[in-house]
Amino acid sequence: MISNASFTKDNAAQVGIGTLIIFIAMVLIAAVAASVLIQTSGTLQQQAQSTGKQATQEVSSNLIVKSIEGVRAKTGSTMASNMSLLKVKVGLNVGSSPVDLNQLIITITDGTNTNDLIYANNDKTYGSAMENFSSSNTASVNLGHLLTDTQSPPGANGRYFFTVQKIRDEDVSFSQGNPIMNTGDLVTIYVSVVSDGDTSYTTIDGVTTSGNQKDSNLDLEPRTTVAIVMTPEAGAxxxxxxxxxxxxxxxxxxxxxx
Incomplete structure (x- = not known):
């Protein structure tokens, strides 16, 4: 037996201002949510790019020490018993990003005393650049001031600063006032290690000191273990x-x- 099924048609719909408000509210909520998602994704993308750039700098910015020579002060043919100056030849590793030596920190220890040195033109740490340093001077003149001058504060220049002379600079990016190293550049970093008993000699590495060189607080006598750590602004x-x-x-x- 087949029964006839009947269907009820309901053509009524929700109308009125209340329904319209609910609809607009849903659209606004969806728009706000989409805006938040877009803004968040943009912020995350910027942070990811910045983090990637910093990570690349940390990996690729590498100084490499080529050699270190020690120089003794002298008067005529009479030489100091200890080292008076270190000449550290430094280059950049393959693929390295540019390195600003104005932000470099050099830590040197003789096993007893330790000096933390900054570049002579750095005026942020002690409030001014090294006493008598000039970006228009030659590296030799600035080296003379490193070895012989004192400022208050912080004290003897050789205890707190280092100076640099360029050896190879094909793109002419390196200067005394703006010591930027690029790939292929080679420089000599001068570190004063004048001992307290060797301050009366007249010349150091061809620089006339007239017996006025200042004690560096380091003593590099024979059989001394010396450690040098270079910490750039970014990189290892x-x-x-x-x-x-x-x-x-x-x-x-x-x-x-x-």
Whole structure:
């Protein structure tokens, strides 16, 4: 037996201002949610790009120490018993990003005392650049001020600063006032290691000091273990460690590293 089914048609719909308000509210909520998602994704993208750039700098910005020479102060043919100056030849590793030596920190220790050195033109740490430093001076003149001058504060220049001389700079990006190293550049970093008993000699590495060189608070006598750590603004630190020879003999300049 087949029964006839009947269907009820309901053509009524919700109308009125209340329904319209609910509809508009749903549209607004969806728009706000979409706006938040778009803004959040944009912020995350910017943060990811910034983090990636910083991570790349940390990996690729690497100084490399090529060699270290020690120089003894002298008067005529009479030489100091200890080292008075370190000449650290530094380049950049393959693929390295540019490095600003004005932001470089060099930490050197003789096993007893430690000096934290900044570039002579850095005026942020102590409120001014190194006493008598000038970006228009030659590297030799600034080296003379590093070895012989004192400012208050912080004190003897050699205890707090280092200076630099360029060796190779094909793109002419490096200057005394703006020491930026690019790939292929090679420089010599001068670090004062004048001992308190060797302050009366007249010349150091061809620079006339007239017996006015200042104590660096370091003593690099024979058989001294020396550690140098270079910390750039971005990138990995570079370390060089060596032991001075058992005797300096009659040599004015001695290869210390490698």
């Amino acid at each position: 630190t570079t370390m060089a460690e060596f032991v001075t020879p058992s005797s300096y003999g009659t040599r004015e300049t001695i290869q210390l590293y490698p």
